[in-house]
Amino acid sequence: MICVIVPLHPTQDRRELLEAKLRALEGQGELEVILVSDAPHPYAFLDEYRPPYPLRILHDPQAKSAGRKRNRGAAAAQGEHLIFSDDDVVPEPGWLEAFRQAFAREQAVYLGGFRFREGHAWKPALRLGRVGFNNVNGVALGMPRALFERVGGFAEWLEGYGGEDLEFGYRVVKAGIPLRYLPQAQAKHLGPTPTRDLLKARQAGAQAARIARYHKDPKLALELGVHPAQLVLKMTTLPWMKGLLGYTGDYELAYAWGAWETRYDQRPGEGRRA
Structure with a gap:
């Protein structure tokens, strides 16, 4: 099973984005979804939402950073493969299947592809044909649980906006773990372009x-x-x-x-x- 871990940033303008994300996952096969929030009741619609997959909402008042939220979700996950994906990212059809096939092919850390809401596509900046650590982001970051634990999870000492993704990627590369771009796993990044x-x-x-x-x-x-x-x-x-x-x-x-x-x-x- 694959677990999709979503750190929440509860604000009114992200509620519709999260609902679109959860509904986009409904037809993508066997999975579980874990939402992690520092707010006790992030969105009212979650009380009545009944998806065809296991959905859990974890409340951690100390989880002010995306890194801690992701670590908290990973610790609670049942699956042996993890995908970290932000709440303003809506997967395209076949998104999860692309990760499934990749996990079966090679034990590596994968970056899914995506388009910004303005329409332009993101692609990693390759160096000598390799994906660099500074391309790692929270749009769609997938890996076996064993590799996540080997790297040591996300740095919780990084508070505030950004940084935890590329810091994690730096340790992935230092550990000699393959870092791959997976363009077959496409999503829409509907939040603001950083x-x-x-x-x-x-x-x-x-x-x-x-x-x-x-x-x-x-x-x-x-x-x-x-x-x-x-x-x-x-x-x-x-x-x-x-x-x-x-x-x-x-x-x-x-x-x-x-x-x-x-x-x-x-x-x-x-x-x-x-």
Whole structure:
């Protein structure tokens, strides 16, 4: 059995997205679904919803981060294969079957494909033909439970928006576990596009700085664009160059600001992996 684990972010504008996701899973074969929320009663419609698959709703008031919610769901899952998928992602027909076939083919960590609500498709940025750790995201991340446990789950010391996916991917690659792109598993990402949000860009930069500091890996810092030398260069050139780069310049400056502000901002628990 495959367990689909969905961290919830209960807000009014995501209720319809979650319902669309759950209904899209109804015809996809044998599975279980676990919703994890830090709110006790996330959505009223769940009280009456009766899907053809086992559905559980876990309440963890301490689960403020997506990483902790995913770990909580994985611990409660009955299946031997896990798919982590956010509440604003609606699977296409054949989504689960594509993961089933992939799990039977190779024990690896898989990234499903998706389209943003604006219509453009996401594809991983390959390097030397390989999927990089920084492509890992919460849209559709599937793997055998054994590999999840081998990596150690998601980092719960990362609070706030973003970062827990690529940090998990970094440890996947370091452990020598294959990371594969699975374009046959398609979904629609109906939430806002992160790269169009400057506040999220700033938060992403802050998280990247925390991840680089935690792992003490200069190559990782360079890969994330938060090495001290990179930040000095960005902070001195982007304010007057960003107009030439359009929105990309605004995004990169916001990302750099977030990382710059976080250089000495070590949070409680950051020195250990949860």
